[in-house]
Every structure is written in structure tokens, then in C-alpha cells.
Amino acid sequence: MPDVLLPFRSLAYNNAWANHRLLAACARLAPGELEAPRTGFFPSLRATLNHILIVDWFYVDALEGGTLGPAAWAEREPCRDIDSLRAAQDAVDRRLLAVVEGLAPGDLDGIVRVHRGSRIQAERRDRLLLHLFEHQIHHRGQAHAMLSGSSVAPPQLDEFFSEGEAPLRAGEFRELGWTEAQIWGTGQA
Template structure:
């Protein structure tokens, strides 16, 4: 049996849930690390789990701010390490994930065409995008850096979590409890 093809807005709502589910799994693993291991220098673009996960949160805040027209813009990046401890970072990421789910749940296909202004700084200025272009960019950014965090976890005593079994119907029974927690 095949799942019916849904509207594009429904796909973004599913992506927001996948994002939250993946973050929950990744953070569950990272929370077992000591604060020192979380901040320890590792090989990656952002050279620690601490820096990588803070970067994900800050970029999420930046794009979400633009999506909801909040006006903070680049000021969001004033502190490169907003949270030094994973135990403090996780509640902030979880709350933003909840806000993103609510935002995506409220979308319809017309709302995906709404103009979004993104402040790119004095050298570039304001860019016009659409909700339907910003959301996939945000999700791909998350996936990209979660993959780096996953690889960094492989260099610790903590097993990296499975992050790619969200959408297939056959995987549903294995993740039912976790998905219920996102509701």
C-alpha cells in the first residue's frame, strides 16, 4: 500500500517533525556526554559538538526569525556559543523545533509563496525569498550539520543514533513512541 501524495505544505509539516525527531535522537545521545566531551575539539567544520549544535540552533533562529517577520536578523549571531552545556542547549533547540512544527502545521500551499526578507548584512543587503524556499534550506542545513555531529559522536564512547528512518511506512512501528512524543 502506498501513502497518498500530500500537498507540499503537508510535506513541510512532515519535514518539521522529522527535524524535531532527528534532533531529539541526536541530543539524547549527546546528553550522555560529559560537558568536557561535549566541548572537546574534534574534526569537523565546526570543531566540536558544542559549536556544531549551537550553530544549528543559531541558524534555525535566524531563518525562523525571517519566516515570522520578527526583525532580529543578524543580531541572532551575536554570541557564537549561546549555550556551553548540552543540557542547556537542548531545551532551546526543542522549543524552536516545536515553534517550527506549529509554523509548518499552519501553512497551506498559498502561504508557501509568501515573501520573506532575509538580512544578509551590509555587503549583500536584504534578500527576497519565499517561505517555500527558506524551509527546505533550513531543513537541509540541519541535516548537513547533524551528519557532522553524528560523525563526531562516532569518536566518543556514545553510539551515534539512527537518523534516517522517519518517512518510510515500514519504519513506523520502530519509532511510534518517539513520534507520539512530538505531538
């Protein structure tokens, strides 16, 4: 019987891994480059990365059953430096991993209540998770493009745990405290 949770689990881990890689690259930026004006939906790398973080806070809180709602974006750039961005993004990525790891197959079509201020939106859990992953990919792509105009080469983000990345991935997974078995399930490579 196929593991219906495997795609969500692998997306959550890949999401956290891509954030780790992107923010590690941003940590190597020269002073002033994180907040330097750039072309994009948000005017800088710092603004783009903060947007990713804020929306993660909003949706992960809803997935956890919380009521944070629009208070998540009360401050447009809550993290002013790369160290605080990395710590905050890592924390919310780990919360998302815990949500996904805690799911049972029947939970995917369950309803999540998303507090939107003046109303509460009822959304299926699987749809909300897919929306969140798409949001991350969309804005990480913008940040990736912004890095192209900086002193730091953008990291590879679209390998999705490919075999060719195994040696680099092993070191990063040690940093993150993960194993292949966690991501793919027992007995899977």
C-alpha cells in the first residue's frame, strides 16, 4: 500500500533543506547586500526572506490549530539580520516538519481553520500544505534570482534530494539532524 503521506513529508523536508541552503548562501553576503534594493516583488533579499518567514508563521500556526492570524504580519520585517532570519526560519521549518510527521493518512482531508481577521477560512489540510509549499518555492525563486546580482552565487535548490547531491546532502543533513530514512520512510533510500 503506498504511503500517502510520503509526498507531504518529502516536500516538508525539501522545503526546510532549500531554506537552509538559501539562508546559508545569504549569510555569506557582504555587508549591506541583504538589505540592498533589488528588483523583485519585495524590494530586497531581507524583505523577501522575511515575507517567507511571516507567511510560514501564519500557515504553520493554523496547521497547529492556533489563532495567530493576521498578527503574523504585524511587522513587515521582524528579522533585521541574517542570523535572526536563519534561526526563525529554522524554527518554523521544524514546526512544519513536526506537523507533517504527526499526520495520519486520514488527516489529509481534515479541515484547518485559518484565522483571517474578519473571518475564519475552512481549508482542507492537504490543500493548505500544498499552497504553503508553493508559496515557499515561489518566493525562494525570487530570492534566488536576487542572489544572482550579489557577490554570492545562488545555491542549487531544485535537486530534490537527487543521487548526485548525496555527498553534499550528507553533510547538510548532519547539520540539520536528519537521515534519509526520516524523509523517505523506513527501508527506503
